[in-house]
Amino acid sequence: MRIELERRTAQSPVIEFLAPLLAIAAAVLIGGALLSAIGKSPEQAFFVYFVEPFSDAWSLQELAVKASPLILIASGLAFCYRANLWNIGAEGQFVIGGLVGGTIAVVTYGMDHALGGYWILPAMLIAGTLAGMLYAMIPAFLRVKVGASEILTSLMLVYIAEITLDYFVRGRLRDPKGFNFPQSVPFEDIARLPFLAEGERLHAGILFALAAVFLASFIFRRTLFGFDVKLVGSAPKAARFAGFSEGRLTFAVFAISGAAAGLAGVCEVAGQIGQLQPVISPGYGFSAIIVAFLGRLQPWGILCAGLVLSLTIIGGESAQIAMKVPLDMTRVFQGTLLMCVLAMDVFTRYRLRLIWRRSA
Amino acid sequence: MNSPTDGKPVLVSMRGIVKRFGVFTANDHIDLDIRAGEAHALLGENGAGKSTLVKILYGLLEPTSGRIELNGVPVSLESPEAARAAGIGMVFQHFSLFENLTVAENIALVLPADEKLESVAARIEDLTARYGLKLEPYRPVWTLSAGERQRIEIARCLLQDPKLIVLDEPTSVLTPQEADALFSTLNLLRVEGRAILYISHKLDEVRRLCERATVLRGGKVVATCNPREESVRSMAAMMVGTHLVDLRAKPNEADGPARLSVDGLSLASEDLHGVSLKDISFAVRGGEVFGIAGIAGNGQDELFAALSGERLARRAGDVHIDGISVGREGINLRRQYGAAFVPEERNGHAAAPDFSLSENILLSRHATGEVTRGLSIDAAAAKSLARQIIESFDVRMSGDDPAARTLSGGNLQKFLVGREVSRTPCVLVLNQPTWGVDAAAAADIRQRLIDLSRQGAAVLVISQDLDELFEIADRMAVIHHGEVSAARLTREVTREDIGLLMAGERKESLHAH
Numbered sequence: 020m021r022i023e024l025e026r027r028t029a030q031s032p033v034i035e036f037l038a039p040l041l042a043i044a045a046a047v048l049i050g051g052a053l054l055s056a057i058g059k060s061p062e063q064a065f066f067v068y069f070v071e072p073f074s075d076a077w078s079l080q081e082l083a084v085k086a087s088p089l090i091l092i093a094s095g096l097a098f099c100y101r102a103n104l105w106n107i108g109a110e111g112q113f114v115i116g117g118l119v120g121g122t123i124a125v126v127t128y129g130m131d132h133a134l135g136g137y138w139i140l141p142a143m144l145i146a147g148t149l150a151g152m153l154y155a156m157i158p159a160f161l162r163v164k165v166g167a168s169e170i171l172t173s174l175m176l177v178y179i180a181e182i183t184l185d186y187f188v189r190g191r192l193r194d195p196k197g198f199n200f201p202q203s204v205p206f207e208d209i210a211r212l213p214f215l216a217e218g219e220r221l222h223a224g225i226l227f228a229l230a231a232v233f234l235a236s237f238i239f240r241r242t243l244f245g246f247d248v249k250l251v252g253s254a255p256k257a258a259r260f261a262g263f264s265e266g267r268l269t270f271a272v273f274a275i276s277g278a279a280a281g282l283a284g285v286c287e288v289a290g291q292i293g294q295l296q297p298v299i300s301p302g303y304g305f306s307a308i309i310v311a312f313l314g315r316l317q318p319w320g321i322l323c324a325g326l327v328l329s330l331t332i333i334g335g336e337s338a339q340i341a342m343k344v345p346l347d348m349t350r351v352f353q354g355t356l357l358m359c360v361l362a363m364d365v366f367t368r369y370r371l372r373l374i375w376r377r378s379a
Numbered sequence: 380m381n382s383p384t385d386g387k388p389v390l391v392s393m394r395g396i397v398k399r400f401g402v403f404t405a406n407d408h409i410d411l412d413i414r415a416g417e418a419h420a421l422l423g424e425n426g427a428g429k430s431t432l433v434k435i436l437y438g439l440l441e442p443t444s445g446r447i448e449l450n451g452v453p454v455s456l457e458s459p460e461a462a463r464a465a466g467i468g469m470v471f472q473h474f475s476l477f478e479n480l481t482v483a484e485n486i487a488l489v490l491p492a493d494e495k496l497e498s499v500a501a502r503i504e505d506l507t508a509r510y511g512l513k514l515e516p517y518r519p520v521w522t523l524s525a526g527e528r529q530r531i532e533i534a535r536c537l538l539q540d541p542k543l544i545v546l547d548e549p550t551s552v553l554t555p556q557e558a559d560a561l562f563s564t565l566n567l568l569r570v571e572g573r574a575i576l577y578i579s580h581k582l583d584e585v586r587r588l589c590e591r592a593t594v595l596r597g598g599k600v601v602a603t604c605n606p607r608e609e610s611v612r613s614m615a616a617m618m619v620g621t622h623l624v625d626l627r628a629k630p631n632e633a634d635g636p637a638r639l640s641v642d643g644l645s646l647a648s649e650d651l652h653g654v655s656l657k658d659i660s661f662a663v664r665g666g667e668v669f670g671i672a673g674i675a676g677n678g679q680d681e682l683f684a685a686l687s688g689e690r691l692a693r694r695a696g697d698v699h700i701d702g703i704s705v706g707r708e709g710i711n712l713r714r715q716y717g718a719a720f721v722p723e724e725r726n727g728h729a730a731a732p733d734f735s736l737s738e739n740i741l742l743s744r745h746a747t748g749e750v751t752r753g754l755s756i757d758a759a760a761a762k763s764l765a766r767q768i769i770e771s772f773d774v775r776m777s778g779d780d781p782a783a784r785t786l787s788g789g790n791l792q793k794f795l796v797g798r799e800v801s802r803t804p805c806v807l808v809l810n811q812p813t814w815g816v817d818a819a820a821a822a823d824i825r826q827r828l829i830d831l832s833r834q835g836a837a838v839l840v841i842s843q844d845l846d847e848l849f850e851i852a853d854r855m856a857v858i859h860h861g862e863v864s865a866a867r868l869t870r871e872v873t874r875e876d877i878g879l880l881m882a883g884e885r886k887e888s889l890h891a892h
Binding site: 025027241242243244246249250253254256257258259260261262374 | 710734741756
C-alpha cells in the first residue's frame, strides 16, 4: 500500500473555516484517550477543562488575563510565519521584555518620584518593547548576515534569556528585605498596569492585545508592507521581482514579533505578577506559536485561538488540583493540538489517497 | 493514411485509456498503438493530455480505466520499475543527475549495486561505438552541456535494454547540430527494432523523424497521420483545432537611439554551477525587437536578473535605460525609468501562484504608484486594472479574480505580458516569453511584442525557441557560456549560423589559431 497526497483543485471556504474546529475536536479525542490510559476519567476531565472555566466570573477574567499575552505575542508571530520566517524564540523575547521593563520598576522603587512618577509605567512599557525587539534582532541579523537558521538561534536565545532573568532576580534585583527569596521588590502601584474590573485580575494588558489584533489586521489587509510579508512567504522569487528586499523584511518582521513579545512580557510583570521572579512565563511564548497557527495566521482567528489555549492552561491548572492530572498533560495536550492543526492544514490543501498495490 | 510500418507487429497497445483528476478528464478514451521499429510522434498543445498519457505508460500514474497490452498480453504498469521490467524506458525533459558525480557514477546509480565502475565505463564505450552516443565516462556532470547530459539519460535508459523508448521534448535543450546527432542515434535504435515514442511540439522535427503521429487535443485523439505526408501547417491546425494567423511584421530597421544598452557587463555567478556573465555589450534601439538566442543554462537567467535589477551590476554604467545609468539601481527604480520585465518562470517568479490576479497586478505595478496610495494598497484600482488587462488581452479564466495558478500557461502568460505591455514601457525585457504556451496564445503574445516595438519601445526577447526569434526579431545575438555574440540582422543570418554560435563555435575557431 502506498499513500499519496493529491493537491485539491479548489479549496472550499467552508472547510477552511471548519479545519481549526476539527483540529480541536481531534485533539480533545486524543487527549481523552491519553487520560483514560493513565487511569483518569476523560468525561470528568472534559468538564474540568472546558466547562468549569465558564462557570464563574473569576475564571472568565482569568481566561482573558491568560489569553492577552498569547494573543499579543501570536499577532506579532503571524508576521514572521506569514513571511515563512520561524521565530521560535518569542518566549525569550517575552522574558527579556519583562526583565528590562521590570528593572525600571525595581530601580525607581522607593525613590522620590519626579512628576508624580507617572512616567514610570510608560517608560517600562517602552523599554520592555524595545528590549524584546532588539533581542529578536539577534536571530534576524544572524540569518541575514551569515545565513544561520533563525529557528535554532531564536530557540537557543530563549534559554539565555531565562538564565539571565534568573541571574538578576537572584542577584542585583533581589529584594534586600525579601528573606533571600529569589524575587524582586513588589512594584509600586504607580509601576503597575491599572485593573479594569473588580477582583484585581483583569489588567490593562488585554487592551494591548486587542490593539495588536486591530493593527495586524489593518496592516495585512490594506498596506503594501502586509502584502510584502505574505508575498515573501508565498513566493520569495516573486517578492524579489516585486522589488522587496528579503533582508529588510526579515529585520522588520522579527522586530515586530519581538516588540509584541517584549510588550507582553512587561505587561505580565507589571500586571499579573507585580514583581520579578525567576520564572515569569508558563510558556506563553511557545503556546503563542500554537495560537498563531490555530488562528490560521489571521488576527481575528488568533483572538479566538488565544482564548482556546487560555482555556487549556486554566483547565490544566484546575485538573491538576481536582483530578491530580500532572501539569505536563497540558503541554502534551497543547502539542497534540498543534499537530492536529498542522495535519488539518495539509488535508485542506491535499486529498489523501491510499493506493492498494494490486498483486503483480 | 499509410505508414511504412503498417505491417509490423504492434508492440504496445493502449486501449480506452481514461484518466480523471477530480472533475477534470485529462485523458478521454485514448487508443494508441506503437509498432516495433517505428518512431511514433505524440503531438498536442500544453494541456492536451500528452504528459498524463506518458506517465500512465511509464507507471507513474494509474489510469481511471482502460488497459495496456504488451505484445498482445495485458500488463499492469503500477510503477516505473514495472514499466522498465516490461521494456519501457523513458528520457525525461528534466534531467535527474548529480552535478558533482562523473558520467559513469551517474549511470552506475541506476544499475545493480554490484556493478563495478570500470565495467560501467566499458559499457558506456560500447554504447558510444554502437549508437554514436558520445560520452566521456570520467567527466563530472557539471562540466557538461545539456546535450551531453541528455546522452547520459539516454545511456541510462538503453542499459535497461528497452523495447520502447519514450522521449519527452528531447530537443528543447539542444542546438540544431546536437539535435541532428540525437536523430541519428534514434534512427540506429529504430533499425534494431526498438520503438520510439517522441513527444514534441516542434513539427519540423517530427516530420524528419517519425512515420506516424497521434494528435491529442483536449484529452482526446483527434487525428492520426503520417507526418511525412502532412505539412507543418496542417499538423499545427490539427493540434490547435483552428488555423493560425500569420504575424503582421513589416521588415524593420530601426535606427533611433538605443533605449536599452549594456556596456561591458561582467558579473560573477552567485553559485557554484551558475553561469558568470562575461563582458556583455549590446544595444537595443527604440522600434526594434532584439532577440538573444541560446541553449538553456548559458546565462539567460543571470542576464535577465542583471537587466531587471534583481541582481545589481558592478558598475552603474553597465546598464543604461534611455541613457540613464541604472546598473546599481534596483528593479523598482528601473521600472520608474520606464522599463518593464517578464521573467521566464510564470508561477513563482513573474506571479505568486496563490495570489489572485489583482494582487499579482501589485507585484510589478506598485512601483509606478498606480495601484497604491502612499503605503497603502488601492485594491479597487488594482482590480479595475486587472479587468482591463483581462479584457484587452483576452485572458480566459474561471471566476472573477482567481488565483494565478488556476490559469493555464498561455492565459497566465497573456495576463503577465499584458501587465507590463499595458504600461507602454520604453524598454521591455522578456525571458522565454512563450515557453510552454499554446500556439494561439504564443502568436498573440508575439504580435503584442511587435506592436509595442513599433510604437517606439525597445523590446528584448531572450529565447531558446529559434523559430520564435526568426519570426519576430529584427536583430539577433547568441548567448553562450555567459558571452553574447555580436548582433546581426535576422534576415542576414541562417539557422546554421545561429546553431554554430549556440554551440560555441565562434570561440573555438578563435582559439584554434
